[in-house]
Ligand SMILES: NC(=O)C1=CN([C@@H]2O[C@H](COP(=O)(O)OP(=O)(O)OC[C@H]3O[C@@H](n4cnc5c(N)ncnc54)[C@H](O)[C@@H]3O)[C@@H](O)[C@H]2O)C=CC1
């Protein structure tokens with residue numbers, strides 16, 4: 001498997017570089033990063049996808065939402081499947097991913113871990129049972145270098161809950177300056193940023209006599225990298241379409 005690593009000089013790009021260098025059946029054949037000189041990688045690094053000349057089987061992206069147009073163009077022009085792991089996309093950008101997936105296979109997930117994706121399935125089943133008697137809130141914690149908030153995963157968890165409730169919930173981001181009490185249909189989403197926290201997510205169902213919490217902690221970035229590699233193996237050879245990690249696990 002020949003991989004193009006987009007965002008190769010970032011935190012996730014470097015974790016993937018290390019892990020893939022220890023594997024026999026797969027190889028990063030080139031990388032793209034807007035800071036191409038930052039590391040001495042064992043593959044060529046370009047500052048633009050337009051400069052890539054290597055033949056690749058799949059593109060894995062951990063970069064920034066602003067790179068989306070160039071990634072979709074590369075995939076469509078070269079018929080290369082995409083594994084898009086970046087977060088922070090707007091509604092318009094998510095629509096662009098959906099449109100491109102009519103012509104090429106795209107795997108898009110805000111979280112490549114097995115645990116979080118299993119939790120989305122569990123939430124889908126339990127939220128309709130609990131909603132009447134429990135208020136639902138999400139807390140996420142990440143390192144102090146993270147650009148987007150709330151995390152893509154927090155939004156993914158919120159969407160899993162909301163879709164099981166006919167999308168009747170109203171997302172409330174923090175409660176700064178509010179003077180009214182919580183409304184029943186609110187789904188509070190709260191972001192903590194500090195230190196080197198890799199990624200923690202809690203979904204809280206708060207009732208009157210009991211509280212249920214579902215927690216997930218990523219212990220290292222390796223878990224996302226292994227998920228992305230699994231996703232890349234899965235997406236190669238698939239029909240055009242939009243896939244998630246729940247199709248992989
Ligand atoms: N789906 C998942 O499981 C995970 C997703 N992420 C997401 O992946 C993204 C990257 O995360 P990190 O590696 O921690 O960030 P980072 O900031 O350490 O790395 C991003 C890299 O992308 C490069 N870059 C930024 N804009 C670019 C552009 N327009 N063209 C080319 N390169 C560009 C930067 O120079 C940097 O080297 C974030 O959106 C993050 O939320 C991170 C971890 C897990």
Ligand SMILES: O=C(O)C1=N[C@H](C(=O)O)C[C@H](O)C1
Pocket residue numbers: 087110111142146147150151152153154198199200218
């Ligand atoms: O930026 C990160 O670090 C992470 N981003 C993803 C997100 O926004 O949900 C996934 C993971 O939690 C780490």
